Amino acid sequence: MKQPNYHLTRVIDTQTVTPNMQRLTLQSDAFADFPAECEGGYIKLLFDKVGSTDLSGLAEGERPVMRTYTIRRFMPDQQQIEVDMVRHQIEQTNCGFAARWALNAQVVDTINIAGPGTIAPINQDADWFFMAADMTALPALSAKIKTLPRDAKGYAVVQLDIAEDASTTRRPRGHGDYMADHPYVGRDGKGTALVCWASVCVVCL
Numbered sequence: 001m002k003q004p005n006y007h008l009t010r011v012i013d014t015q016t017v018t019p020n021m022q023r024l025t026l027q028s029d030a031f032a033d034f035p036a037e038c039e040g041g042y043i044k045l046l047f048d049k050v051g052s053t054d055l056s057g058l059a060e061g062e063r064p065v066m067r068t069y070t071i072r073r074f075m076p077d078q079q080q081i082e083v084d085m086v087r088h089q090i091e092q093t094n095c096g097f098a099a100r101w102a103l104n105a106q107v108v109d110t111i112n113i114a115g116p117g118t119i120a121p122i123n124q125d126a127d128w129f130f131m132a133a134d135m136t137a138l139p140a141l142s143a144k145i146k147t148l149p150r151d152a153k154g155y156a157v158v159q160l161d162i163a164e165d166a167s168t169t170r171r172p173r174g175h176g177d178y179m180a181d182h183p184y185v186g187r188d189g190k191g192t193a194l195v196c197w198a199s200v201c202v203v204c205l
């Protein structure tokens with residue numbers, strides 16, 4: 001039986017925003033009750049044990065398979081959230097449910113979610129900020145970096161396979177006009193990039 005705290009959501013948009021990132025926009029009446037500051041928090045995408053989003057076959061008391069994803073953007077007026085999902089290519093059929101769903105989801109598809117959950121807030125009074133992330137943490141980093149004060153100073157180090165994947169990263173408030181990209185090739189020969197704006201830099205390794 002479906003648990004009462006699961007919310008049915010509908011895919012209203014899906015875009016490949018960079019070569020390795022798929023952006024899903026989900027809509028649900030349940031988002032009306034999400035707190036205004038839920039960006040950077042997370043939801044759980046729910047599957048059955050073979051990776052289907054149809055939970056009607058779950059036995060009484062059986063927990064669905066859960067995968068955690070960040071609320072990158074919250075649009076309360078439209079009751080929508082944006083979720084950036086890494087386009088992992090996973091061959092095994094007994095795992096990779098979420099990545100496979102992200103690659104194949106179509107507008108009007110539905111999926112149950114649980115949440116939202118919260119992560120620790122950033123100390124806004126810090127003199128300097130240092131953030132580190134891989135691709136899967138880029139949505140959380142982007143949501144949090146957006147909340148930094150105008151005069152924030154610091155660095156974010158993001159591990160990427162290719163520099164284009166950095167383009168989903170947000171800047172702190174008021175820094176949008178100053179961004180400059182400086183492509184840079186790392187010692188491993190992979191494409192890497194140093195992305196700077198004003199007093200905050202994102203280094204992509």
Ligand SMILES: Cc1cc2nc3c(=O)[nH]c(=O)nc-3n(C[C@H](O)[C@H](O)[C@H](O)COP(=O)(O)OP(=O)(O)OC[C@H]3O[C@@H](n4cnc5c(N)ncnc54)[C@H](O)[C@@H]3O)c2cc1C
Nearest residue numbers: 042067068069070084085086095096097098099100136139
């Ligand atoms: C708080 C939180 C927020 C998150 N937010 C996001 C988000 O916004 N976007 C996003 O894309 N991911 C996010 N993740 C990571 C995501 O939950 C995992 O990558 C998840 O395991 C993917 O589920 P899956 O069903 O596709 O793969 P799984 O069935 O869990 O794993 C399949 C295979 O892929 C491998 N694998 C899974 N994740 C990774 C990884 N990160 N690196 C290398 N190999 C991996 C596994 O070892 C396994 O071999 C978040 C995780 C947490 C804890």
